[in-house]
Amino acid sequence: MQVKKIAFFECDKKRQAYFSEHLSGFELEFYADKLGEQHVPSVKDCQIISVINYSPVTRNIIEQLPETKLIAVGCTGFNNVDLKVCEEHGILVTNTPGYSDDAVAEHTVSLMLMLLRHAHTALLRAKDNQFSWKGIRGRQLKDKTLGIIGTGKIGLKVIELARGFGMNVLAYSRNQKTEVATKLGFSYAPLEKVLAGSDIISLHLAATQATYHFINQERLLKVKPGAFFINTSRGEVCDTKALIWGLDQGLLRGVALDVLEDEKICQENRVVGPDITAAQLETYALNQHLLRRDDVLITPHIGWFTEEAITDMLSIHLDTILAFIQGNPCHVVGGRKG
Incomplete structure (x- = not known):
């Protein structure tokens, strides 16, 4: 499908620099905080929304995202995403496995x-x-x-x-x-x-x-x-x-x-x-x-937190987004293609 706009949430400066470099042909929006209903007016025209596991992707938010076709979770866990509602709305959900x-x-x-x-x-x-x-x-x-x-x-x-x-x-x-x-x-x-x-x-x-x-x-x-x-x-x-x-x-x-x-x-x-x-x-x-x-x-959930794992996480997440754009989704954990 044609993708023009991608929004990234829970995005620090390193993530922003990485995706800005590798997705330069798209309109990108970056948010340091987690996804919330206050962001909907700015991202409702995004085809792809990237979150980490702190952003609650709820029914109220999903139903206000008519253009979104992919929720790309940039980590392994995805229990913050309502998979059932994504399926109802034809939104595919992917995660980022194996990096840590x-x-x-x-x-x-x-x-x-x-x-x-x-x-x-x-x-x-x-x-x-x-x-x-x-x-x-x-x-x-x-x-x-x-x-x-x-x-x-x-x-x-x-x-x-x-x-x-x-x-x-x-x-x-x-x-x-x-x-x-x-x-x-x-x-x-x-x-x-x-x-x-x-x-x-x-x-x-x-x-x-x-x-x-x-x-x-x-x-x-x-x-x-x-x-x-x-x-x-x-x-x-x-x-x-x-x-x-x-x-x-x-x-x-x-x-x-x-x-x-x-x-x-x-x-x-x-x-x-x-x-x-x-x-x-x-x-x-x-x-x-x-x-x-x-x-x-x-310990404060640092098992995954190494330089090597972060590098792999960004690379796998990018590959997952590009695979969807190219029509070959990978690391699919729920939802469905629209």
């Missing part, structure tokens, strides 16, 4: 190492000129059993790294890759066996209705007592209240999280406003509790 597989996998292993060696606690002690070893005797990765839930690209890369540390690996996934399992030297098992047999459990699931609170109190009752838990996927796949309960009950020895439920509220420190629900306030309070626990290590 190595980055997230490496961060996952770094969280394991930090958690098992109490690095976060030791660092704070040292900065406070306290050099006591009390309570921070660590454990090694070698010969531990790692339970991987979800063997997509990131999960498999974590397994590859873990095998390099001499770890044994059990994995659970709806889509088993048996040839890869043989090559990397790990075994698939039912979820209950993975939970019960793993010293460390690492979660690698997309956020969908089916995976919402995948880790809950019922499943934590099945974990090996004293297991460590890692989540670098999405906050919504874990029930925060259940994680706290698991720690209090001694079912979990420690937790490392790069993602939180309703993390945008935490990141913006926004707890007052007409759109904040009681459930969100409760989750915010639970997250604040996690942040203050010595047995919990939290």
Whole structure:
């Protein structure tokens, strides 16, 4: 189809310079903030709208975009886009996969190492000129059993790294890759066996209705007592209240999280406003509790955030936009062609 105008949201100076250089033949608009209804008058004639995962692409906005034929999400997650409404209006939705597989996998292993060696606690002690070893005797990765839930690209890369540390690996996934399992030297098992047999459990699931609170109190009752838990996927796949309960009950020895439920509220420190629900306030309070626990290590969703990943992200996002313009859409996650 013919594309004349493209709007980019959540766009910093680096992104603006990159797309200005590579899409010079189009009319481009750049916005540093996330997409909102106040932007509709300026972008309603855009054929393509690019967002990141903080822009809520809602029914109210979509219904006011008669010219838009592509919502291009410039990251992996796309649960901020109402796919059903996009389909109703003939709008295709694409994402940007694969740019941070190595980055997230490496961060996952770094969280394991930090958690098992109490690095976060030791660092704070040292900065406070306290050099006591009390309570921070660590454990090694070698010969531990790692339970991987979800063997997509990131999960498999974590397994590859873990095998390099001499770890044994059990994995659970709806889509088993048996040839890869043989090559990397790990075994698939039912979820209950993975939970019960793993010293460390690492979660690698997309956020969908089916995976919402995948880790809950019922499943934590099945974990090996004293297991460590890692989540670098999405906050919504874990029930925060259940994680706290698991720690209090001694079912979990420690937790490392790069993602939180309703993390945008935490990141913006926004707890007052007409759109904040009681459930969100409760989750915010639970997250604040996690942040203050010595047995919990939290990083601010930086697993993907490397120079190399950002370069790949821009390149893949550009290729996705160009593929649509050329009539060969790729990385389609929903909607339909008009």
